[in-house]
Amino acid sequence: MLLSLVTFLPLAGALAIILLVGSDRPTIARWAALGVSLATFVISLRLYTGFDLTTAGYQFLEEKPWLPSFGIVYRMGVDGISMPFVLLTTFLTPLCILSSWESVQKRVKEYMVAFLALEAFVVGVFCALDFMLFYIFWEAMLIPMFLIIGVWGGPRRVYAAFKFFLYTLAGSVLMLIAILAMFFKAGTFSIPELMDYPFPVIFQLWAFLAFMASFAVKVPMWPVHTWLPDAHVEAPTAGSVILAGILLKMGAYGFIRFSLPMLPDASRYFLPLIFGLSLVAVVYTALVALMQTDLKKLIAYSSVSHMGFVTIGLFSFNVQGVEGGLLQMINHGIVAGALFLLVGVIYDRLHTREIAKFGGLVHKMPIYALIFMVFTMASVGLPGTNGFIGEFLILLGAFHTNKLVALIAATGVVLGAAYMLWMFKKVVFGEIRNPDVEHHVTDVNGREIAIFIPLLVLVFWIGFYPDPFLQVFHASVENLLMQAAVTKGGALAAALH
Amino acid sequence: MTKPAPILDMNLALMAPEILIGIVAMLLLLLGAWRSAETRRELVGGLALLTLATCLIILWKEGMHWPTSTFNNQYVVDPFSGFMKILMLLATLLPLMISWDYLQQHNLDTPEFFVLTLFALLGGMMMASSGDFISLYLGLELMSLSIYVLAASRRDNALSNEAGLKYFVLGSVASGLLLYGISLLYGVTGSTQFVEIQRFLAGEGLEHSRMVINLGVTLVLAGLSFKVAAAPFHMWAPDVYEGAPTPVTAFMAAMPKVAAFSAFYRVFVEAFAPMHAYWSNVFQLVALLSLAVGAIAAIAQSNLKRMLAYSSIGHVGYILIGLVAGGDMGHQGVLVYLTIYVFMNIGAFGLILMLNKEGIGDNIEDFKGLGHKRPMLALLMAIFMFSMAGIPPLAGFIGKLYIFMAAVKAGYLALAIAGVIFSAIGAFYYIRVVKVIYFDQPREEAFQMPVGAMGGVAVAVCAALVLVWGVFPASLTSTVILTVSTFR
Numbered sequence: 004m005l006l007s008l009v010t011f012l013p014l015a016g017a018l019a020i021i022l023l024v025g026s027d028r029p030t031i032a033r034w035a036a037l038g039v040s041l042a043t044f045v046i047s048l049r050l051y052t053g054f055d056l057t058t059a060g061y062q063f064l065e066e067k068p069w070l071p072s073f074g075i076v077y078r079m080g081v082d083g084i085s086m087p088f089v090l091l092t093t094f095l096t097p098l099c100i101l102s103s104w105e106s107v108q109k110r111v112k113e114y115m116v117a118f119l120a121l122e123a124f125v126v127g128v129f130c131a132l133d134f135m136l137f138y139i140f141w142e143a144m145l146i147p148m149f150l151i152i153g154v155w156g157g158p159r160r161v162y163a164a165f166k167f168f169l170y171t172l173a174g175s176v177l178m179l180i181a182i183l184a185m186f187f188k189a190g191t192f193s194i195p196e197l198m199d200y201p202f203p204v205i206f207q208l209w210a211f212l213a214f215m216a217s218f219a220v221k222v223p224m225w226p227v228h229t230w231l232p233d234a235h236v237e238a239p240t241a242g243s244v245i246l247a248g249i250l251l252k253m254g255a256y257g258f259i260r261f262s263l264p265m266l267p268d269a270s271r272y273f274l275p276l277i278f279g280l281s282l283v284a285v286v287y288t289a290l291v292a293l294m295q296t297d298l299k300k301l302i303a304y305s306s307v308s309h310m311g312f313v314t315i316g317l318f319s320f321n322v323q324g325v326e327g328g329l330l331q332m333i334n335h336g337i338v339a340g341a342l343f344l345l346v347g348v349i350y351d352r353l354h355t356r357e358i359a360k361f362g363g364l365v366h367k368m369p370i371y372a373l374i375f376m377v378f379t380m381a382s383v384g385l386p387g388t389n390g391f392i393g394e395f396l397i398l399l400g401a402f403h404t405n406k407l408v409a410l411i412a413a414t415g416v417v418l419g420a421a422y423m424l425w426m427f428k429k430v431v432f433g434e435i436r437n438p439d440v441e442h443h444v445t446d447v448n449g450r451e452i453a454i455f456i457p458l459l460v461l462v463f464w465i466g467f468y469p470d471p472f473l474q475v476f477h478a479s480v481e482n483l484l485m486q487a488a489v490t491k492g493g494a495l496a497a498a499l500h
Numbered sequence: 501m502t503k504p505a506p507i508l509d510m511n512l513a514l515m516a517p518e519i520l521i522g523i524v525a526m527l528l529l530l531l532g533a534w535r536s537a538e539t540r541r542e543l544v545g546g547l548a549l550l551t552l553a554t555c556l557i558i559l560w561k562e563g564m565h566w567p568t569s570t571f572n573n574q575y576v577v578d579p580f581s582g583f584m585k586i587l588m589l590l591a592t593l594l595p596l597m598i599s600w601d602y603l604q605q606h607n608l609d610t611p612e613f614f615v616l617t618l619f620a621l622l623g624g625m626m627m628a629s630s631g632d633f634i635s636l637y638l639g640l641e642l643m644s645l646s647i648y649v650l651a652a653s654r655r656d657n658a659l660s661n662e663a664g665l666k667y668f669v670l671g672s673v674a675s676g677l678l679l680y681g682i683s684l685l686y687g688v689t690g691s692t693q694f695v696e697i698q699r700f701l702a703g704e705g706l707e708h709s710r711m712v713i714n715l716g717v718t719l720v721l722a723g724l725s726f727k728v729a730a731a732p733f734h735m736w737a738p739d740v741y742e743g744a745p746t747p748v749t750a751f752m753a754a755m756p757k758v759a760a761f762s763a764f765y766r767v768f769v770e771a772f773a774p775m776h777a778y779w780s781n782v783f784q785l786v787a788l789l790s791l792a793v794g795a796i797a798a799i800a801q802s803n804l805k806r807m808l809a810y811s812s813i814g815h816v817g818y819i820l821i822g823l824v825a826g827g828d829m830g831h832q833g834v835l836v837y838l839t840i841y842v843f844m845n846i847g848a849f850g851l852i853l854m855l856n857k858e859g860i861g862d863n864i865e866d867f868k869g870l871g872h873k874r875p876m877l878a879l880l881m882a883i884f885m886f887s888m889a890g891i892p893p894l895a896g897f898i899g900k901l902y903i904f905m906a907a908v909k910a911g912y913l914a915l916a917i918a919g920v921i922f923s924a925i926g927a928f929y930y931i932r933v934v935k936v937i938y939f940d941q942p943r944e945e946a947f948q949m950p951v952g953a954m955g956g957v958a959v960a961v962c963a964a965l966v967l968v969w970g971v972f973p974a975s976l977t978s979t980v981i982l983t984v985s986t987f988r
Contacts, residue, residue: 026875070898070973072832072981073905113875135901139892146886149931153939154871161939165931172891172927176920179901183908183916 005063006079006130009047009089010123013039013096017119020112029111033104036115040097040122047093047126050086056474059083059482061132061195069136075192078132083479084259084329085129087472088252091336092129095248096122098454099241102344106240106351107155114155118241121147125249129256134182134192141253142175148242148250156237163230163237170230174220181213185265198264198486204272211269214262221254222314225284228307235303236356240347243299247306248340252332255313259325263317264486270318277318278408284311285415292422298356301426302342305382308415309335315412316397320487324400326476331393333472334381334465338390341378341458345371348451349430352444353437358426363435368446372431374455379427381462383420389465511570514577517555517585518625524551525618532611545596545603548614552593552621559586567986569631573693576631576766579983583835584628584762591754591842592621597958598850599747608653608745616653617751620646624759630766633682633692640678640727643759644671647752651744663743670736671726678723684716694771701774717772717779721786724767727760729809730816731789738801741809746856749805750849753812754842761838764823769831780824787824788918790817795926804852804864807929808845811888814926815841821915822903828984830906835980837899840887840969844896847962848884851877854951854959864933869942877951878937880963887966889930890923895969898976 016039024032055062061080069077081089100118107114124147127140145168153164186192189200202210220227231251235243263270270277285308292304309331316328348371349364350356365372381388384395394416402409435441447455465472512519528544535543559582567578596617603609619642626639648671652664686692688709689700706713722733729737741749768779794814801807815837822833854877855867871878887896900923907916969976 021879068974070977072974072977073901110872113871139897142892142897146891149934150938153935161935164935164939165928168931169924169928173921173924176924177917179904180908180913180917180920183905184913186905187909 004065005046005049005053006065006081006089009043009050009093010079010126010130012043012046012123013119013126014123016040016043017116017123020116020119024112026110026112029108032112032115033100036119037097037100039119040093040100043122044093044097047090050081050089051475054083054086054475056083057478059478062086064132069133073135073192074186074190075135076133077136078193079130079136080132081130083475083477084483085256087329087333087475088129088249088256089126091252091333092122092125092249094457095244095336095340098340098344098457099244101450101454102244102347103239103241104450106347110154114151117147117150117154118245121151121245125245125253128253132194134185134194134197134261136192137194138175138179138182142172144250144253145171148246151242151245152234152238155239155242158237159233160237163233166230167234170220170227174217174227177213178217181210185210194260200265202266204268207266207269208272211262211266211273214257214266215273218254218257218262219280221257222251222310223254223307224280224311224314225287225307226280228284228288231307232300232303235306235343236297236299240343240350243303243343243347244340247302247343248336251306251310252336255310255317255328255332258314259317259329259483264483267487267489270487271320274318277314278405281311281314281318282408282411284308285315285412286418289415289418289422293418293425295422296358298346298358298361298426298430299343301358301422302339302346305419305422306335306339308419309339309382312394312397312412312415315401315408316393319397319400319404320484321400321403322477322480322484323396324404325480325484326473327393327396327398327400329476329480330389330465330469330472331397334389334393337458337461337465338378338381341374341455341462342382344454344458345375345378348447349444353439358429360437361430361440362433362437363440364431364444366435367440367444370452371447374447374459375427375431377459377462379423381466383423384416387463387466389462389469392465392469509570509572511568514565514568514570515575515629517558517589518622518629520555520558521551521618521622521625524548525615525622528611528618529615532615544611544614545600545609548618549593549596551618552589552596556586556589556593559589564982564986571635573695574632574635575629577629579986580765581629581762583979583983584758585625587839587842588621588624588628588755588758591758591846592617592751594843594846594958594962595747595751595754595849598750598846598853598955600954601952602747602853602856602955606654606745608747610653613650613653616646616650619643620650620751621755624755624762627759627766628762630763631694633686633694633767636763636766637675637679637682639759640763641675643756644675644727647748647756650748651740651752653748654745657743657745659743660745661743663740666743667736667740674723674726674733676723677719677726681716681719681721681723684712684719688712688716694766697771698773701772713775714778717775718782720767720772721779721782724760724763725786727763728757728816729813730786730820731793731813732786734790734793734813737813738797738806738809741812742803742806742862746805746849746853746862749808750846750853753808753845753849757812757816758838758842761819761823761834765831765834768823769826776826780826783820783824784912784915787817787820787915790814790820791918791922792817795922798926798929801929802864803862804867804933805862807864807933808848811926811930812841812845814922815888817922818900818903818919821907821912821919824915825903825906825910825912827906827910828981829902829909831984832977832980833899833902833906835983836902836973836977839976839980840895840899840966843962843965844884844887847880847959847966848888850955850959850962851881851884854955855949864936867933867936868940869937871938872942880959881937882934883963883966885930885933887970889927891927893970895966895973895976898970898973902977 064080124144131137288307295301384390623643630636648668654660726733798810887894
């Protein structure tokens with residue numbers, strides 16, 4: 004029952020807020036949403052304390068028939084790969100709600116409802132062990148996110164919301180067809196059973212492309228990443244945090260949960276494609292990030308670049324690479340989330356995100372500058388921060404698989420340092436050029452510090468002692484690599500000719 | 501089936517609901533002429549609703565009726581007809597409920613309105629039970645003629661008159677095609693009974709008449725496709741949907757579709773079953789065109805009723821995919837999709853009716869900022885729109901899932917892929933409505949109108965069903981599976 008509780012408690016909370024809280028009582032809505040999300044987080048900690056590190060199997064299993072005529076089962080369970088993402092979601096949601104405390108002033112009740120619904124669906128995505136159930140959560144998440152961007156976003160919010168919705172939907176419907184085709188091949192929607200089913204090679208190739216249409220949009224991989232900068236720039240701060248922190252992880256999670264173990268032959272066959280696109284993402288979007296004048300856009304492009312690292316790691320087919328990729332997903336959730344929160348802090352004060360309008364913030368906001376610096380360094384991958392561990396493991400894994408890929412990817416680290424440090428210097432150091440900074444800017448308040456402290460703790464914890472996190476992954480990743488090493492469809496060459 | 505037909509094969513008990521509706525409709529006509537104008541909505545309308553509810557209870561109590569026929573195979577009663585009739589009754593009852601206040605405000609609550617609605621329903625129910633082209637045609641014409649008049653029932657409104665006339669003229673052409681096809685088939689097979697036609701078509705030695713049979717089947721297909729507004733026989737739909745009074749549009753977007761799809765089943769799945777390879781090709785094309793028209797033409801619409809007309813063309817395309825795919829899963833898919841379609845459509849029209857004030861409320865832009873002013877109504881509208889777009893966890897997704905599964909299972913992979921692609925394109929205009937409701941600023945004076953109890957209940961029921969079937973689809977599918985399991 005634990006997983007259902009974690010999944011549906013936020014939804015129940017959202018329902019209660021719709022029905023019980025009046026539109027004219029925003030404070031109650033805020034506290035109720037915070038309470039619900041904190042309760043969800045506390046309950047979800049049971050997943051960690053009760054987790055058996057020694058097994059690769061699924062834990063906290065639940066099964067109930069849902070649509071028996073199709074064999075769709077309400078089947079929930081987590082393993083070492085999905086459990087950390089459930090925790091990441093339940094951990095970031097209260098922070099998002101806290102960060103929207105003052106910045107969201109219109110239609111607070113609806114905002115909180117949308118956020119809690121989003122949390123519920125995202126947790127569902129990571130817990131689902133039935134492919135159709137997964138798809139339902141995956142699609143359902145579009146509704147609240149569409150509304151969050153469209154109602155509470157910036158000036159071009161309508162365009163961004165539509166772009167987000169249609170890109171994601173177009174990708175996922177192709178995945179739906181692949182899921183159905185798999186069902187008629189294997190006779191089940193059960194994810195563990197599908198992992199063991201020997202799909203023929205040609206079938207795998209098509210299914211891989213269909214999955215990729217969906218997951219690549221979500222990751223996002225180059226060249227279908229263009230929705231991300233728009234969505235990030237227009238979304239409210241907390242929306243950006245959830246987008247960068249969790250929604251992007253869903254795409255990479257899809258690759259590792261479905262593509263690799265279910266379609267191992269196709270995964271190997273398309274390895275050059277994945278590596279190629281990832282490298283373009285790492286290098287090209289890093290160069291694009293260098294050119295940005297909008298702070299949020301810069302971080303958005305850096306997200307694309309970092310997620311390129313993640314996909315390289317996941318497809319490196321060795322323990323270091325995959326664990327590095329998974330860890331980097333968590334890291335990116337923490338660091339990019341924090342960076343968007345930091346942008347939100349100055350946006351609340353100056354109502355601009357243009358890098359040229361800042362400068363000299365360190366004089367007025369010393370604590371803010373310090374926090375900003377830590378997360379900048381974590382994003383760059385300075386040793387001692389979490390970013391270093393993730394990038395190092397990924398490069399190590401990639402080096403085993405393909406030295407050239409590792410070499411090119413490493414240039415991304417350099418470029419990452421270039422744009423982050425350049426941005427940090429422009430925003431925080433130098434003279435104060437904008438009179439608004441002189442007059443209206445105050446340092447971070449207690450509520451904001453309270454948001455950053457848990458994130459800071461994680462940055463250094465993972466940076467200095469990543470072992471507890473890697474241990475959670477370990478058994479499942481080993482099992483995954485075994486599944487991915489299997490040749491399901493006979494000799495690939497024979498089938499292709 | 502070869503037993504000689506008795507001379508007087510007549511079992512009136514099988515058609516009790518139809519008889520009741522027919523008698524009540526005629527009584528109401530008299531009553532309307534008799535009573536003063538003030539009491540007519542309460543009395544005539546009330547009696548109409550009561551009759552519908554009674555019929556619902558009768559059919560519900562009867563449950564799954566063992567397949568049987570009367571009037572020498574002219575009239576068939578089986579679980580399928582029972583299911584379709586219940587759906588048609590609901591598709592009549594709910595539109596009457598949502599238009600309860602609107603009818604009075606717009607002086608449409610004449611006895612004729614209710615009488616014609618009942619007659620249309622009677623025709624539809626006959627179609628669902630028809631075992632012969634003659635009874636099918638009788639039902640079809642009774643339904644169509646009643647709806648032509650209903651579409652033109654706002655006599656002072658030019659658009660409404662145009663809608664009625666257009667529907668009548670084009671509908672007559674379609675009926676002509678249908679009749680021509682029937683007579684060709686009669687000429688070849690020597691019968692108008694579905695069982696006989698099926699037996700004949702399954703037989704040997706048809707090479708020399710293949711051409712005539714194909715022509716006949718195609719003409720029947722065209723005539724019936726017109727009734728469901730499947731492309732390329734859809735031209736009338738947008739104009740008629742827009743011009744007809746909204747209560748009539750709500751009714752005619754739901755009930756006749758159910759009736760026409762039951763006719764599709766009687767004719768294509770039963771009578772023309774041996775010709776599946778032929779007509780499924782034609783239907784694939786029709787389905788594909790309907791999907792395309794429904795998804796693409798709707799994007800340009802600014803009138804919500806017109807948009808919903810195109811959207812219903814698209815929905816028909818999906819249902820036809822299920823019909824083409826066939827098999828248990830395809831048939832279940834058709835019934836599931838049709839049921840869900842009826843409720844989300846009536847719900848959406850119900851909200852249009854509630855928010856309609858003289859002149860405004862038909863254009864999408866009129867719904868600007870509904871989310872600010874009436875959050876509950878906005879939420880309901882969003883539910884219906886997301887459901888039509890096929891976003892889980894709403895019922896519309898279950899319908900699409902069923903259809904796609906049937907298509908993939910039957911090997912129509914290309915059709916399934918076209919279906920999902922058009923559903924992604926179509927999502928654009930549904931979420932555009934959501935955008936107008938939630939993202940735009942409201943006008944100052946907008947959305948002050950009260951919500952009538954009767955309409956409120958009906959729309960709430962529709963929304964509840966859309967949600968419940970989305971989250972617990974087994975509650976709907978189990979009934980459908982039982983219904984389809986008795987299919988021949």
